[in-house]
Every structure is written in C-alpha cells, then in structure tokens.
Amino acid sequence: MPLLRNHGPDEPCPSCQTGPRTTTRIRTASGGRYRSPVDLCIVDHPLVAHKLTTLRDERTDSPTFRRLTEELVTLLAYEATRGVRVAPVTVQTPVGAAEGVKLAPPRPLVVPILRAGLGMLEGMTRLMPTAEVGFVGMVRDEQTLVASTYAERLPDDLSGRQCYVLDPMLATGGTLAEAVRFLVRRGADHITCICLLAAPEGIDRITALLQDLEVPCTLVTAAVDERLDERGYIVPGLGDAGDRLYGVV
C-alpha cells in the first residue's frame, strides 16, 4: 500500500508545496537539502518559523516555552488535520438551510507521548475539542538511546480510528516507532504524527517501519534539522524538550 498524504496522493501539499511523492527533496532548517522518502509535511509559515526560533533560543524560560509549544502545535495541527474525516450535515441559519460538514464518528484519537508530548495536548485539543485522548508514557535511555514504555491508557480497539500522535522531538525515531507500532497493534489504520522538530535519522527510521507495516502515516513538523549529535540530540534542535517544558528530572 502506498504512503498517502491526507489531502490526496496526487496533489501538492498546500503548505510545504513539496508535491506528490514517495520521494522528494525538502529544505532543512539551515538551508541544506535532505532526500526523504517519507510522507512528510514541513509547515512553511512565518509564524511557525518565528515561534520555533524562540523555542530554540536557550534564553526562553519554561513558562514561555510551554505557551509557545501550545501555539505552535495549534498551527501544525491545522495542517495535520487536513484529512480528518467529516460527514455532510444541513443546518438552519436565521436565513435558510446551509449545507456543511461535521467531524464524522468515530472520534479522532489524540495520543500525547508522555512526558514532553503532554505539552502539546492543549494546543491540539484547542483545535479539535471533541477528540478523545489516550496516553502513552515512554522514556528513552540516554545511554543506549532505546525507548521503553512505562504507562499506557488507550482504547483496546483502534480499528477505523484516525490517530494523532504528539511528540515534540523525532530524534533517533526509537520512541515514535515504538508508539506507532503500538497503535497499529491495536488496529489503528491511519496515523498522523505531529513533531515540533525532526532529524533525518528519525524520519528514515519511521519510513522504514511504515514500509514494513503498510499503514498510511503522515509526519507533520515545523522543521527538519541537520543531524543528531553523539548523544542522540537533534542539532541545532532546542535541547531536551521535556526538561525545558517541565524541568530537569
């Protein structure tokens, strides 16, 4: 099964304009070029770039970081939900009947990856308040860079559900890959991942996984950075997102 963009495989992405693809060229944050085979949307908007730049700035304090994360996620969510399923309805205005749409059942499921993904939840549900929310707690071992799951609260059956996974950082991709695998095991057949920042290494890992799983999946991000450093941190990145949101543990 091909990897599909939410807005259709033959249409250019209205935000990043990278065109229909399984392989395309995109610009990285520093102006370099990276060849990506993943269904990827880099939201190209001055407000997104502005907020991301302030998030990157090491002088940005925790309260500001939290507020900007929420605002940035709302902007990314606008693109990420372009393919959310709707059903036609008719409503009565004070003047007459109007044809419109409403979100179609079953309700979309938003899944923040604890801890840092929790900082993205409010920004997402502001845009889609009727979504259900499930939780997965994961942490990456900072020595081995292997992710493990320490908590999970999700519906048992995700068949037919559109799932929106929230995690600010896609670094090695170990965490997101594990989360996607988990959702697919529960029956999810359509997954959109929203990340503030992604590294090429993480995108490659998710792409390989998706080709194995054959599940349509879109990755929406504000930027693709250059690389990972020797500790597995995104360069230039923004540091440890969880620590900047909630403090060092």
Ligand SMILES: O=P(O)(O)OC[C@H]1O[C@H](OP(=O)(O)OP(=O)(O)O)[C@H](O)[C@@H]1O
């Ligand atoms: O792509 P990866 O190499 O797996 O790294 C990315 C993960 O690392 C961070 O979480 P962390 O493990 O620091 O947990 P936290 O959210 O509790 O800080 C981040 O929020 C991602 O979940």
Ligand SMILES: O=c1cc[nH]c(=O)[nH]1
């Ligand atoms: O750069 C990174 C990599 C993993 N986790 C983070 O929070 N930041």
Ligand SMILES: [Mg+2]
């Ligand atoms: Mg962390």
